[in-house]
Amino acid sequence: MSVGRKRSFDKSEALDKAMRLFWENGYSGTSVSDLTEQLGINKPSLYSAFGNKEKLFQSALERYMACYAAPLLEQLTTPDEQPLAERIRHYMSNIIELVSDKTSPKGCLFVKSSCEAGGTGVPEEVTQALQSMGLATRQVLSSLFEQEQSRGRLPATAEPKVMADYLMSVLYGISVLARQGRRKDELITAAEFAISGLLPSQTSHEH
Amino acid sequence: MSVGRKRSFDKSEALDKAMRLFWENGYSGTSVSDLTEQLGINKPSLYSAFGNKEKLFQSALERYMACYAAPLLEQLTTPDEQPLAERIRHYMSNIIELVSDKTSPKGCLFVKSSCEAGGTGVPEEVTQALQSMGLATRQVLSSLFEQEQSRGRLPATAEPKVMADYLMSVLYGISVLARQGRRKDELITAAEFAISGLLPSQTSHEH
DNA sequence: TCAATTATGTACCGAACGGTACAAAATAAC
DNA sequence: GTTATTTTGTACCGTTCGGTACATAATTGA
Numbered sequence: 001m002s003v004g005r006k007r008s009f010d011k012s013e014a015l016d017k018a019m020r021l022f023w024e025n026g027y028s029g030t031s032v033s034d035l036t037e038q039l040g041i042n043k044p045s046l047y048s049a050f051g052n053k054e055k056l057f058q059s060a061l062e063r064y065m066a067c068y069a070a071p072l073l074e075q076l077t078t079p080d081e082q083p084l085a086e087r088i089r090h091y092m093s094n095i096i097e098l099v100s101d102k103t104s105p106k107g108c109l110f111v112k113s114s115c116e117a118g119g120t121g122v123p124e125e126v127t128q129a130l131q132s133m134g135l136a137t138r139q140v141l142s143s144l145f146e147q148e149q150s151r152g153r154l155p156a157t158a159e160p161k162v163m164a165d166y167l168m169s170v171l172y173g174i175s176v177l178a179r180q181g182r183r184k185d186e187l188i189t190a191a192e193f194a195i196s197g198l199l200p201s202q203t204s205h206e207h
Numbered sequence: 208m209s210v211g212r213k214r215s216f217d218k219s220e221a222l223d224k225a226m227r228l229f230w231e232n233g234y235s236g237t238s239v240s241d242l243t244e245q246l247g248i249n250k251p252s253l254y255s256a257f258g259n260k261e262k263l264f265q266s267a268l269e270r271y272m273a274c275y276a277a278p279l280l281e282q283l284t285t286p287d288e289q290p291l292a293e294r295i296r297h298y299m300s301n302i303i304e305l306v307s308d309k310t311s312p313k314g315c316l317f318v319k320s321s322c323e324a325g326g327t328g329v330p331e332e333v334t335q336a337l338q339s340m341g342l343a344t345r346q347v348l349s350s351l352f353e354q355e356q357s358r359g360r361l362p363a364t365a366e367p368k369v370m371a372d373y374l375m376s377v378l379y380g381i382s383v384l385a386r387q388g389r390r391k392d393e394l395i396t397a398a399e400f401a402i403s404g405l406l407p408s409q410t411s412h413e414h
Numbered sequence: 415t416c417a418a419t420t421a422t423g424t425a426c427c428g429a430a431c432g433g434t435a436c437a438a439a440a441t442a443a444c
Numbered sequence: 445g446t447t448a449t450t451t452t453g454t455a456c457c458g459t460t461c462g463g464t465a466c467a468t469a470a471t472t473g474a
Contacts, residue, residue, distance in 0.1 A: 004420025005470040028235035029328025032462055042423060043463075049421095053462065106325060114387050115322040118313060121236025134387045165389075165397040169380030176379040177372065180321050180341045190372040194401075211450025212440040239432055249453060250433075256451095260432065 011049055014039045018050075019060035024105040026112060027057055028121040054123045061126075064109045065133060068098055073137065077144050084148050085195060088167070092191040095171055099178035100187060107179030110134075111172050138164050170194040218256055221246045225257075226267035231312040233319060234264055235328040261330045268333075271316045272340060275305055280344065284351050291355050292402060295374070299398040302378055306385035307394060314386030317341075318379050345371050377401040 017039050021030050032053055036043055050056035076091040099108050110133065117127040138161070145160035174187050224246050228237050239260055243250050257263035283298040306315050317340065324334040345368070352367035381394050 002420085003418070003472045005422075005472095007421065008470095025326030025328050026233075026235060026323055028233060029323070029326050031460075033460075034327075044424095044465095045422065047463070107322060111383055112322040114383055115314060115319040116233055116236070118386060118388075119232030119236050120241075121232050131387055134384075134389075159396075161393075162396045162400050165384065165393055166377075166400045169384055169397050169401070170373075170376050171380065172383040173376030173378065173380030176318055176321055176383065177341075177376055179325060180338055181325075182341075182372075186368075186372055189366075189369045190376050193369050193373045194376070209450085210442045210448070212442095212452075214451065215440095238430075240430075251435095251454095252452065254433070 007045075007049070009039070009041050009045070014041065014046075014049070015056075015059055015063055018056055019063050019109070020105060022057055022060050023064070023107075023109040023112070026116050027126070028116065054126065057126060058129065061109065061113060061129070069110060069137070072098070073140055077140060084153060089192070089195055092171065092174075092195065093188070096174060096178070096184060096187045096191060099175040100182075100184040106181065108172075108175035111175045112179065134168075138168060141167055167194075214252075214256070216246070216248050216252070221248065221253075221256070222263075222266055222270055225263055226270050226316065227312060229264055229267050230271070230314075230316040230319070233323050234333070235323065261333065264333060265336065268316065268320060268336070268340075276317060276344070279305075280347055284347060291360060296399070296402055299378065299381075299402065300395070303381060303385070303391060303394045303398060306382040307389075307391040313388065315379075315382035318382045319386065341375075345375060348374055374401075 018035055021034060021038055024030075025034070032043065032046070035053075035056070036046055039046065041049075046056070050059060072091060072094045075094075076087055080087055082090075095108075098104070100106065110130070113122075113126070114130050114134065116122055117130050141164035142160045145154060145158065145163045148154045149156070149158055149160060170191065174191060177187060177190070225242055228241060228245055231237075232241070239250065239253065242260075242263070243253055246253065248256075253263070257266060279298060279301045282301075283294055287294055289297075302315075305311070307313065317337070320329075320333070321337050321341065323329055324337050348371035349367045352361060352365065352370045355361045356363070356365055356367060377398065381398060384394060384397070385391075
């Protein structure tokens with residue numbers, strides 16, 4: 001066992017609270033005092049456990065991607081009996097649930113952070129991390145479409161990278177709409193419309 | 208003529224510079240000192256001319272919408288010989304030009320601000336103003352589709368509001384992609400793909 | 415029991431925050 | 445030229461910023 005006084009708070013719970021604060025108020029909009037207040041710990045504890053504000057944000061962002069974004073993406077790319085259109089529908093449905101959830105801040109932390117990044121208020125490393133995350137997601141989606149194409153489930157003329165960019169733009173846009181306070185059912189119908197244009201499906205938006 | 212010492216700077220130029228600063232760094236990420244420095248004026252002049260930081264931001268946002276967003280939207284909705292798909296293509300092309308312009312900050316100030324809003328870092332009035340602007344844009348787009356529908360240029364089964372939400376989500380998403388540093392040609396192909404799903408067109412993405 | 419180690423609480427650091435008081439400078443009306 | 449009015453520059457306000465020094469409390473190994 002390690003020596004010394006034991007930490008009086010759950011580090012994982014604290015990170016979760018920090019993530020939600022950044023999610024709600026952004027990097028510049030969240031002060032260290034906000035964090036210590038909400039996490040119920042004092043500054044030395046926070047700095048000892050998480051380094052500094054920037055590192056804490058990085059950790060919160062990684063936690064967000066690992067706990068929210070990655071599982072949904074993994075479910076989408078895991079081989080499945082269902083047709084691609086149906087899996088994408090579920091994927092988008094999950095995303096919409098996430099960005100319009102009543103128990104969490106509206107929108108997507110990743111999208112919010114991407115928009116905030118690039119300026120002087122956000123450290124350069126954070127901006128670059130966000131950029132890589134976006135490109136990685138694109139790669140995963142693109143590979144999925146390539147795979148489907150190689151198995152003959154997509155036309156040979158389909159362009160996986162374009163489809164990935166298109167899907168991401170719709171998802172990003174939906175999370176912005178969610179942040180603007182739009183209702184979940186509006187997001188769902190918009191997503192259904194997007195799918196019907198993306199892929200042939202038995203349940204198109206024409207009815 | 209009015210009495211008193213004359214203002215030594217161009218208020219319109221100053222507002223333009225302020226707009227670009229907010230566009231680059233956001234509301235929380237832009238300090239009053241950043242503003243006075245970049246605008247080349249001192250604080251009393253700034254406060255005398257624009258009220259305070261919040262009012263200056265509101266003015267900058269209104270300027271952005273009036274100078275960038277509104278003209279494009281007006282061009283789209285102005286009756287035209289061209290088919291709707293072609294006009295939307297031009298509209299999206301203009302938006303992409305705007306959000307990936309080399310002489311301006313990447314992305315869209317409105318989208319960026321919408322994502323930043325909703326938290327404690329952004330005044331409540333600003334959040335509400337952004338929300339109304341989004342709903343107003345939706346109304347304009349929705350009316351356009353309704354009008355096209357009533358003239359028989361869209362199927363009777365088309366849903367204008369859904370189409371408007373869909374178009375906005377794609378445009379919002381594209382501006383997030385632009386903020387992430389994605390290349391203009393990628394945005395264009397994604398937009399073309401989106402149009403081909405939105406409307407029948409003589410130049411679909413299949414080739 | 416006692417030393418070594420780690421976390422906590424308080425109190426503070428210099429810097430930057432948004433905003434303003436005040437006097438000097440500039441302009442127009444008289 | 446004087447006066448009234450407006451802007452400018454400087455210097456400052458109280459507060460909050462991110463971050464830390466330091467003493468104390470708690471825990472384990474010896």
